[in-house]
Amino acid sequence: MTDVGLAEIQKNISLLSRLKEPIKIVDKKRKIDVAVVYPLSPRSDHKVSQMAGKYRKNISEDKKNISKEKAKEISWNRYLSEKYDRSN
Numbered sequence: 001m002t003d004v005g006l007a008e009i010q011k012n013i014s015l016l017s018r019l020k021e022p023i024k025i026v027d028k029k030r031k032i033d034v035a036v037v038y039p040l041s042p043r044s045d046h047k048v049s050q051m052a053g054k055y056r057k058n059i060s061e062d063k064k065n066i067s068k069e070k071a072k073e074i075s076w077n078r079y080l081s082e083k084y085d086r087s088n
Contacts, residue, residue, distance in 0.1 A: 006034065 002021065005028045009015060019039040027034050047048070066074075 001036070 002023045003026050005026055006021045009025060022036055022038045024036050025034045
């Protein structure tokens with residue numbers, strides 16, 4: 001396990017994305033251990049996709065088949081209409 005200071009992580013955040021072994025994050029001023037960070041296992045992708053699909057059944061059929069661009073356009077138009085089309 002490698003010790004890494006907080007300042008090193010702030011300067012080079014890519015350390016966390018290229019993690020191959022666990023690292024211990026240490027606050028060198030106060031001389032305390034802050035955290036231990038473990039790399040993602042190859043099986044963790046399955047857990048992420050499983051969590052992301054949790055609410056999939058709540059989406060109506062007509063909204064499942066639209067593209068991301070169309071969804072963005074719909075949500076942007078809805079936002080603008082709520083913001084500017086209010087009658088007080």
